[in-house]
Amino acid sequence: MKRIAGTGLLTAAALALMVALPAQAGSHGGGKAMKAGADAEVQQLATEAKQIVKGFFTELKGTLVGAMKKDGPAGAVDVCAKKAHEITLRHNRDGWEVGRTALKLRNPNNAPDAWEKAVLEEFEQKIAAGADPKKLAKAEIVEQDGRKVFRFMKAIPTGKPCLTCHGDKVDPALLQKIRSYYPDDQATGFTLGQLRGAFTLSKPLN
Numbered sequence: 001m002k003r004i005a006g007t008g009l010l011t012a013a014a015l016a017l018m019v020a021l022p023a024q025a026g027s028h029g030g031g032k033a034m035k036a037g038a039d040a041e042v043q044q045l046a047t048e049a050k051q052i053v054k055g056f057f058t059e060l061k062g063t064l065v066g067a068m069k070k071d072g073p074a075g076a077v078d079v080c081a082k083k084a085h086e087i088t089l090r091h092n093r094d095g096w097e098v099g100r101t102a103l104k105l106r107n108p109n110n111a112p113d114a115w116e117k118a119v120l121e122e123f124e125q126k127i128a129a130g131a132d133p134k135k136l137a138k139a140e141i142v143e144q145d146g147r148k149v150f151r152f153m154k155a156i157p158t159g160k161p162c163l164t165c166h167g168d169k170v171d172p173a174l175l176q177k178i179r180s181y182y183p184d185d186q187a188t189g190f191t192l193g194q195l196r197g198a199f200t201l202s203k204p205l206n
């Protein structure tokens with residue numbers, strides 16, 4: 001996804017309305033009406049974001065599984081490399097910008113910005129402390145360049161089918177194919193259940 005400059009993120013951190021989903025959602029409410037209103041807005045946007053992630057994930061996964069069946073892993077690398085971006089763009093609508101990011105990247109275009117990097121690190125810490133990566137998400141309204149922006153991330157755990165191309169025993173010929181597209185690939189060596197990356201969504205609010 002296109003990166004948004006990190007300016008204003010410090011202010012954002014100070015002003016931020018933080019909601020760790022779903023467990024703590026609303027748990028720090030009970031205070032002022034304004035805060036409750038903002039919490040409700042974050043909740044509503046997070047629900048919308050989760051719907052978008054669902055559609056995006058279903059299409060990516062369907063495309064990947066279909067290509068694996070039809071053309072095998074090497075053919076699927078071609079399909080991913082060519083179609084992932086196009087699929088991503090198709091899920092940008094109603095002001096939403098959609099993407100995927102990770103700490104260990106395959107495609108450098110998916111590099112995290114400062115906010116995303118901090119959230120990925122937070123996910124890693126939570127997983128290390130025993131959290132289920134399938135349930136990790138973060139929703140926050142931040143201020144960026146004088147605008148309020150809703151930002152959302154949802155963790156992507158490494159599943160079994162992912163290991164073919166992201167695991168610690170990737171077939172050498174397949175690895176060579178992957179590196180022909182992504183010479184700086186860092187996205188191998190993952191084991192089952194580890195954090196592979198995250199979906200990342202943003203929507204300007206004013």
Ligand code: HEC
Nearest residue numbers: 073076077080081084100102105106107110162165187197
């Ligand atoms: C056939 C090989 C293949 C398989 C299987 C595969 N991936 Fe990937 N993955 C790729 C390629 C190629 C890219 C870079 C192109 C793109 O953006 O999708 C990529 C990129 C990604 C990214 C974007 C972040 C980055 O590093 O650029 C994530 C997140 C990701 N894969 C997660 C997964 C998960 C989760 C699974 C299992 C459900 C999976 N992948 C299965 C080949 C694969």
